[in-house]
Amino acid sequence: MQKKSSPVNWSGFGFFLVCVGIVEILARKGLLTSYVPPPSEIFSALWTGLINGDISSQIGVTLSVYVRGLFLATTSAIFIGILMGTYKPVFDSLKIIVEFLRPVPSVAIIPLAILFFGLGPTMRISVITYAAFWPLLINTIYGVRAIDPQALDVARNFGITGGEALWRVTLPSALAGITTGFRVSATIALVVTITTELIAGNNGVGFYISQMEQANRLPPMYAAIILTGIMGYLLNTFYFALERRFVFWTPAARDRVT
């Protein structure tokens, strides 16, 4: 990484504010189309939406679906990934299926999910799980395969085998790959959550965006779009902090220290 002269990129944030200011002036002077409201109106819409519950009630819905989908994907992908990484026959029997299902764009299975689960949260959870499953699975397999054979040999010398070796050697080493995969999966999961709500939801932030678009209420629509960006940013920061705190032995963490 590049060494930064100051920990906070003041000039960058200053420039960001200048851009917002320019858009504000242009929009107020009516030089942009009527479809671009001034940023101040968007932020006040965001603020009122958060206070009176119009937007904030949708955040809860979106997050609950997102968390459930991501949780299902994480647990199943780690489980299957460790099996596939550890046992060659399991890997051999599943690899062709993985290789053919992985490139299916997750949004393409939305119609299928609607068919089976209707428009409720279950449909969204199933699509999120499907989408978030693959990066985590691949990274878990890579993580398990990248284990230093010496570590397993040492464990065997100390009489640690089977389930205990899995828990004390395989899983901690594979966590390097698993956390990488998790970050990718978490980003995809949020995008897919918003997308399914947009296409076929009956609540949630994505649904709110499409509602406001159809009602031609633009400031709340832009406010909700910006909110999705803020949510993504905060979730990423949260995962990064968790990773630093709990997965401190991986090469990525070591790089950060030294």
Place this chain on the structure above:
Amino acid sequence: MRFFFNRGNGLGVGTVAALLIIWELYGRIHPTVYVPAFSTVFVTFIHEWFSPTFGQQAVPSLGRMIIGYTCASCIGIAIGIFIGTFKRLYQLLDPVLQFWRAIPATAIIPVGILLIGIGDPMKWVVIAFGSIWPILINTADGARLVPTERLDTARIFGLSPLETLVRVIVPSAAPMIAAGMRTGLSIAFIMIVVSEMIGSTDGLGYYILQAQRTFAIPEMYGGIALLAILGYLLNTLFVWCEHKVLAWHYGQTTRPA
């Protein structure tokens, strides 16, 4: 790809065959609308996609994607190189870029519909908008992190700024650009499907959602299968091109098998 296609394919083929047989038997024994037998789906697939339907639904999708993705690549690489070469500019623009990148790409489709309408140009713009960020940011990082020795060597040999750009910075950034373009490609594919589901009268996204709504279930499965095949082919094509173009890079660095 090589990770998956190696020895022991017999087991894999066996599992796939077993699953297909179970699917077929399930569809025949339990005939429901939701799960038609595999043979029905297969026949529908051949019937639908080896017919003018392919030209009516799949070709528009691919065309929009190629236009949007090409625009994103050209603009993203050009701006990325420009930003990455000037470190001050990079620092200045970084928060703006991170802001745009943080917004889920599909959330801007409603904005696209409002500003441009539901025609083809809207799809070009949202596809380009969605896939440009990984390309731009990766290119900027690649151009910014050119090893100083290479730049110094270029200066020693008296290369002009333009020559340095073409012969040192662009090749150095190429692997990063390729990685960004690969991420961008999968986003472009998602954007085309979603934009056609939300606002379109043709294309594959429209086709599968419409098939589901009209309970043309084998057609829906066939459409999803076609999307999967196209996604797979595009990705394989991309990796193949990348290995051709960046052969020198993979020769230089020891690549894990």
